[in-house]
Every structure is written in C-alpha cells, then in structure tokens.
Amino acid sequence: MASRARPLSPHLQIYKFHLLMMMSIVHRATGVALCAAAVLLTWGLVAVASGPEAYADFLQFMRSIPGRLIVAGFVLSMVYHSLNGLRHLNWDTGSGLDLKSSYATGWAVVVLTPLLSAALLWLAWT
Amino acid sequence: MSDFRTALKRVRGLGSAREGVGHWWAQRLTAIALLPLSIWFMWLSVSLSGADYMTVRETLASPLQAIPMILYVYALFHHGQLGLQVVIEDYIHQRPVEIGLLILVKFLALVAGLTATIAVLILIFGATNS
Numbered sequence: 001m002a003s004r005a006r007p008l009s010p011h012l013q014i015y016k017f018h019l020l021m022m023m024s025i026v027h028r029a030t031g032v033a034l035c036a037a038a039v040l041l042t043w044g045l046v047a048v049a050s051g052p053e054a055y056a057d058f059l060q061f062m063r064s065i066p067g068r069l070i071v072a073g074f075v076l077s078m079v080y081h082s083l084n085g086l087r088h089l090n091w092d093t094g095s096g097l098d099l100k101s102s103y104a105t106g107w108a109v110v111v112l113t114p115l116l117s118a119a120l121l122w123l124a125w126t
Numbered sequence: 127m128s129d130f131r132t133a134l135k136r137v138r139g140l141g142s143a144r145e146g147v148g149h150w151w152a153q154r155l156t157a158i159a160l161l162p163l164s165i166w167f168m169w170l171s172v173s174l175s176g177a178d179y180m181t182v183r184e185t186l187a188s189p190l191q192a193i194p195m196i197l198y199v200y201a202l203f204h205h206g207q208l209g210l211q212v213v214i215e216d217y218i219h220q221r222p223v224e225i226g227l228l229i230l231v232k233f234l235a236l237v238a239g240l241t242a243t244i245a246v247l248i249l250i251f252g253a254t255n256s
Contacts, residue, residue: 038203
C-alpha cells in the first residue's frame with residue numbers, strides 16, 4: 001500500500017455542470033430512490049398476502065397526498081432509470097459514446113421521462 | 127515466498143476489487159432482465175390501481191402474474207443491492223463504516239426480497255392469515 005497521498009480526480013466543484021454529468025448523477029440518485037421503491041413493493045405484496053385490512057392500510061397510504069408524491073417520485077425515477085439504463089447498455093456495446101450521440105440520446109431521455117411518467121400516473125390515478 | 131505467481135499475474139483481469147467482471151456482468155444481466163419486467167410491472171400496477179382486494183389477490187395469485195412478480199423481485203433486489211454497493215464504495219471513505227453499510231445493504235436486500243417472494247408464494251398456494 002502506498003503511504004503517500006495519491007492523486008485524486010478533480011472534485012465536483014471544479015467541473016462545469018453539463019447535461020451528461022447531471023444525467024450520470026441523476027442515474028445514481030434515481031437508482032438509490034428505486035431501492036426504497038422496492039421496499040414499498042414488499043410492503044404492498046405482504047399487505048395483499050396478509051388480508052383485506054392490511055391491503056386497505058396500504059391503499060390508504062398510496063392514496064394519501066404524501067403517498068402520491070412518493071409514488072410520483074418513484075415513477076419518474078423508474079422511467080428515467082430505465083430509459084437512461086438503455087443508454088448505458090448501448091454504451092457498454094461500445095456504440096454511441098461520441099458527444100453528439102450522447103447528447104442526442106440524453107435529451108431524448110430528458111424529454112421522454114416526464115411525458116411517459118405523466119402518462120403512467122394519469123392511467124393509474126384516473 | 128510461498129506464492130510463485132507474480133503480482134501482475136494475480137491482479138490481471140481482476141481489477142482493484144479483486145473480483146473480476148462478476149459484479150459488472152451481474153449488474154448488466156439484471157438490468158436487461160428488468161427492462162421487460164419493469165414494463166410488465168407498470169402495466170400490472172396500472173391495471174390493478176382501481177381494483178378491489180379480491181381482484182388484486184386473485185390476479186397476483188395466478189401463475190401468469192406471480193411468476194414474473196417473483197422474477198421481478200429477484201432481479202430488482204439483486205440489481206439494487208449491486209448498485210448500492212457501488213455507491214457505498216464510492217462515497218464512504220471510513221473503512222469500518224463502509225464494510226458495515228455493505229453488510230447491512232446485503233442483509234436488508236435479502237430479507238426484503240425474500241419477504242416479498244414468500245408473500246407471493248402465500249398468494250399462489252392460497253394460505254392466508256385472515
């Protein structure tokens with residue numbers, strides 16, 4: 001193990017903020033949020049398996065204002081993380097890594113995420 | 127020197143975490159699995175959003191929905207746990223805290239994932255507490 005301080009990459013405040021870095025940060029943030037969503041899914045499944053009263057409690061939470069805000073956040077996270085995940089899987093094949101395609105697919109995700117999320121929430125809530 | 131391999135031979139292909147491409151590959155496999163499963167899950171959530179309890183129960187108990195649900199839970203918690211591991215490794219620099227959180231995340235993912243799976247199995251096999 002080297003005992004001297006090793007060079008670090010520049011810290012966050014050194015960089016100019018731009019779309020691609022923001023999307024990378026948001027990909028991580030939505031991923032962490034979706035882990036919380038997975039726990040909500042567990043609650044929902046356990047509630048259904050437990051009986052009508054437990055499911056009614058779950059529904060009451062899902063239909064409350066904080067519940068709806070959380071669900072909206074999870075839907076946005078899921079749509080974003082899935083669409084942006086497609087970009088990452090495509091990059092893993094070695095294609096689309098140039099700036100022009102990265103920005104094009106990036107903006108596509110930025111535009112599609114709120115549209116698809118709004119459509120899903122509208123379908124679920126009306 | 128009880129090891130005749132050179133340092134280069136030992137580390138080649140394994141990277142700094144000494145585990146090769148296992149983590150990376152598992153993250154991609156679960157990601158690919160989650161794409162169709164997430165679309166199915168969104169469809170199911172929308173279609174059950176206004177349903178009464180018995181409809182929800184019967185739908186989730188049918189193999190056609192229960193099997194993708196178990197696959198979804200498995201892929202979701204596996205993928206989430208792999209992702210949280212990377213986030214912890216990247217941002218937590220106190221080694222004991224890092225190890226503690228890694229253990230906690232793995233255990234919680236297993237407990238929550240298994241709980242969700244057993245809930246679906248209870249629905250399939252018709253056991254109920256009520």
